[in-house]
Amino acid sequence: MSDPRPDSPRAIVDRRALATRIADLVAEKGASKARPEVVVLLKQALEDGRSELADRLLAAPGAGHDIASDNAYLIDQLLRVVHDHVVHDVLPQDEEIRDAVDSEERFAIMAVGGYGRAEMAPHSDVDIAFIAPRADAPWCAKAIEAILYFLWDLGLTVGQSIRTPKETVQLAKDDLTIRTALLEARFVWGDRAIYEDVRRRFWAEVVHGSEKTYVAEKLAERSARHERMGDSRYVVEPNVKEGKGGLRDLQTLYWIGKYIHRVRHGVDLIEAGLFRPSEYRQFRRAENFFWAVRCHLHTITDRNEDRLTFDVQREVAARMNFADRPGKSAVERFMQYYFMQAKRVGALTGVFLAQLDEQFRGAPRRGLLATFRQRKRELRGYTVYGGKIDAPTDDWFRKDPQRLIEIFQLAIDNGLEVHPAAMRRAARDAGLVRELRDDPRANAMFLDILTHRDRPDIVLRWMNDTGVFGRFVPDFGRVNAQMQFDMYHHYTVDEHTIRAIGLLARIEAGELQRDHPRARELIEQLANRRVLYVAVLLHDIAKGRGGDHSQLGAEIAEELCPRFGMDEEEAELVAWLVREHLLMSRTAFKRDLADPRTIEDFAGDVLTLERLRLLTVLTVVDIRAVGPGTWNDWKRQLIGSLYELTEQRLRLGHQKHGRRSSVSRRKSAVGELLGARHPLVEYPGETLPDSYWIAEPADVIAENLASLAASELGDIAISCRPDPERGATLATVIAPDHPGLFYRIAGGINAAGGNIIDARIHTTDKGVALDNFLLQDPNGQPMGERDQLERLRENIEDALSPEGDPLEPQLARKPQTQWRAEAFDVRPRVLFDNKASKRLTVIEVVAQDRPALLYRLGRALFRAGLVVHSAHVATYGERAADVFYVTDEDGAKVKDKDRLRAIEQALLEASRPKELEAA
Structure with missing residues (x-):
């Protein structure tokens, strides 16, 4: 027999040749004595197959679908070899057993879950269901046990179940996970008639009539998973499989489409009316990319690893042929592409669910609500129903590109969501917004959205998802999905910025009064709040360009602010805030606030109370928006101390007076905490310098004084x-x-x-x-x-x-x-x-x-x-x-x-x- 072609399935594993070698061993030594050598043969076949696939992945680093399918093929062939060896060689072959096998002792092996889809990364779990005709089947039990021992000896992680058809169907009715696993079920080997019986009963007894319930449960499961994984598709160490915008989200769409429309392949989602051909191509492109990344991850770590951590990002980027560019490293370019795909998954999900909603709404109704239809109303030419605003025609945005911004302004002004169908059209026509960059009305609407008091971050994120945001403000488009390769920043630059804007709006609304009482108070004192919102938008806008992003960002601010309709004084103030947005945190965290020169220099940079207030609030939201746990009480205390000391210096203009006042207030606060022991403030307090009273918080001082006195x-x-x-x-x-x-x-x-x-x-x-x-x-x-x-x-x-x-x-x-x-x-x-x-x-x-x-x-x-x-x-x-x-x-x-x-x-x-x- 000639050698298989390098790209043929037999180059991965040659099942017939492997089975022949095992049969020769059994013929020579008997099944029992040959077992160790059979295991060695199987292990070698698995190792050789994985090595072949690893080579193919290196040769074609973006071939995610092919490698995932080939991994499933490798397991299929090994499982079939093991099954045949157990059934024909390992179990006793006397007349009684053969008669039993021919009558009732039969079973089917089904691949379920991801393995059922014939998609596997190199170290994915092998999820299989053994279906036997009846529960008390001793021969089946022995055969299945022997098969499992072989699989475990191979080092495979096996998720297995052994059930009758009746049990399988009943459990699927009661358990969403089992129902989804069976939705993907695929015949691998054994008795096909049993498999076909289970499939028929599954669709007839489990799926039929439960479609809406299944969709609701899967979407609730998806939301819970997102929350568990950080509820953002822009976390800088994403989980390729379970993270928001990852493989599981794509699979959820396929599961829903399959459950509702019985689609057999992803491309059937087009015929089902859930995707346009262009959208399905985006679906496949994102899926292929994620599978490639996941396969690289498994290969590099040599284990079932789905989290794209910092220590492997560089290697995955190199394996996938990403290269350095001026101002942006290979790993940052790779991760930016990753997040762009995750973003696209989010947009596809919205489109898919919108189409599904239309199909459900169009379905015939029964019972008391059969004649009920949700009433639509008109809002400035738009259609509003179900709390969502929609474009009334397919060419709505093409007729007037200003509507690409207007729809989001109307949404935020009226507390509406933008309908996914409108999001779909906006994403398609987003390029038209380029001609509006110098349009005064368009810029006024954008500024109104940005500075809105009712959660502008939500609407800005919608604009970002459609691509309208990045095309209207192209400098923001350049940081879209851009990560920074470090452990400090938890999110991409655009996500960090939008979160900071959301935090600012929440603080202003009083929602975070307990966490940020000072910031809430300072916002109320500002002479111009929109300066602060624009500064938050632009503070990181020049990242990834090389050079000092603060200085470059200030230059961008000087160009953009007049375009937004801001006057010269506002533009100058925004530019200063962007240029100095790290000044307060650097000073608070790296300098001794008890040293008079620190406050003197900082006050000399800030110059005015308005700038101090603006910079303080900007610093707070910037730090907190970095990620969970970044903001804490210690940082609050340091920022607060720097604010107080600088405010005194600017207001009083006399440093010594300000220091004495600060020390006096701190001693009073400590005295209140000490209660009956308040004399400790003066003794041994008199032995401590002023710098101590300025540097330490009151509760720490109270403890220190008690310890010092003792x-x-x-x-x-x-x-x-x-x-x-x-x-x-x-x-x-x-x-x-x-x-x-x-x-x-x-x-x-x-x-x-x-x-x-x-x-x-x-x-x-x-x-x-x-x-x-x-x-x-x-x-x-x-x-x-x-x-x-x-x-x-x-x-x-x-x-x-x-x-x-x-x-x-x-x-x-x-x-x-x-x-x-x-x-x-x-x-x-x-x-x-x-x-x-x-x-x-x-x-x-x-x-x-x-x-x-x-x-x-x-x-x-x-x-x-x-x-x-x-x-x-x-x-x-x-x-x-x-x-x-x-x-x-x-x-x-x-x-x-x-x-x-x-x-x-x-x-x-x-x-x-x-x-x-x-x-």
Whole structure:
């Protein structure tokens, strides 16, 4: 026999040749003794088949459908070989058994679920149903058990069921998952008559009459899945199978179409009236792409992995032949294409459901509601019914392109949804909106939508889904579906922006009063709220172009604002906000707010109270819209402190007066918290500098004062408690101040498994150090278990003990968590600033975040003869920015260039990605 062609099915697996080799082994040794060698043959066939498919995938990296189908073919052939071997060789073949087999002991093997669709990734579960004619069938039970043992020996993950036809039909009636699995059922091997009986009864007894119920249940299931997976198709580590806009959403459409119209193939959705040919081509293109991605994922990870995590995105992008372009890396281009496909799936879903709704509405009604029809009404020429606004004719937008924006304005003004049929037409005709970019009325309508008080994000997302948004504002179109390859940003740029606009509207409406009382108050004080909304829209609009996106975005704002109908003063203010939208967060998180120069410099940049209010609100919504958990009480406190201190500086114009006022207010707040112990505010409070009262929140100060009063000079006091509001654990250390104290505490925290997210270092006038650390476990959660807190306290105590073991070998022996940050290449750098503080040198180290980084940096500073006065830890996903305010041992700034170069080299060495070494 000649070798099979490279692209033929037999190049994947040659079932007949495999069966012949197994038959020869059985003939030579008998079925029982040949079993180990049979398993080896089957394993080799599976391995060779997967290797062949992996080669085909590399040769044609976008052939998702073909590879998915070929994987199912490989399993089909192996399952058939195993079945025949078990039935003919493994089970006893005496006369009695043969007679039984010929009469009743028969069974069918059905592929169900994805395997039933003949679509599988390399490591997908093998979902099969064994259907036997009756429950008490011992021969069937033995045969099925033997088949399953072979499949398990092959290392396959098998989802199996063993049922009679009657049980199968009854369970399908009661269980949505089983019903859907059977909807995909496909005959693999065995007795076809049993399979056909089940299929006939399934359609007649389960499906018939339950169509509407099935659709409602599948859509509810889809919504629950979306919520579970983050309810956005733009999360930057998407699940290819289960995520919003992924494979499961496409499959849901096919399931519904098949259930309602009995379609056998996806292309039949066209004849069923649910898709146009062009839309079905989009369906197939997206499905093919997702299958290719999923197959690459399984091949790279060598397991059933459907989440497109950062550590594999680069490799998938390379395998699928995406290349770098100016301003955009290969992985960012790949992920942008991914999100464009996910977006298209969302649009197709809307079209599909709209057509389905029309078909259901057009179906004959029965009973009391038979004569009821929902009344339609007209709104400025549009048709409104069922809470949705629709275009009355197919050429509605072509006759007047202004309607492409008008329909969304009418929707938001009247609390309506845009009908999916209108969305379909708008998507088709979206290109016409280009001619309206300089049209005053169109721009006025767009600005009205953007600044609307009733959830403008929903309508902007509809506009984005149709492509109208990106074509009307082409700079926004450039960031459509654009991801940033980092661990900090959870969403694509367009999704982040629309979420920020939605948050702003909710804060203004008072919905988030508890979370953002200050922002709510500041919005009410603004002289021009639309400046803020436009600034939020444009703050990230220049990302992905290379260069400073803030500066480039400001230039775009200067061009766009006049087009939107804003005057010169508004345009200038929007441009400033876009240019400086990171200024407040950088200052709050990286600078010492207790240092007078910090406030002086920040106030000098802001200049006016109106700018301060605008920038504060913009900063809040920008951070919160990054993703879940990014905004917390600690950041709220830092932003709030910076606002208050700057507001005083701008309003009073006298820094000292403002500091005294801030300290006085903070002492009053602490006194209220202490109650009967309020005298502690003045004693030992008198020993603490003003910077302490400005830097620390009132509740932390109250705890600190109680601990300080209870401690004796020369003693070490350590307290650790979870702080759910700040999403961290607060560790407070009171100890005699001495060089190296900071890095030793940091090492103790790291040795206990804690990651420091902020550090506040204070010294009383009696030489007692009072240091507060906020920390989290490796998963970004507070350390709250009793044994965790005790281990933390003990490790800090050991680190401060003169006779304790050196920390370096301790940390080197400690198993390090496999950080997701390892997927990124962050080049470490060190920045010195002798202008940011009047008496201290500010050192900023940007490096890849990793366990014990702060300890290593602190140790390097100690060995360089520097005294750390405060440390500020800002983490942006995989990137850490640790800022230290230092002096030399004589209390002076560090200015000597040679010494600065030596310090820089020491810090770069400390931040390099290598394991700790014993000293």
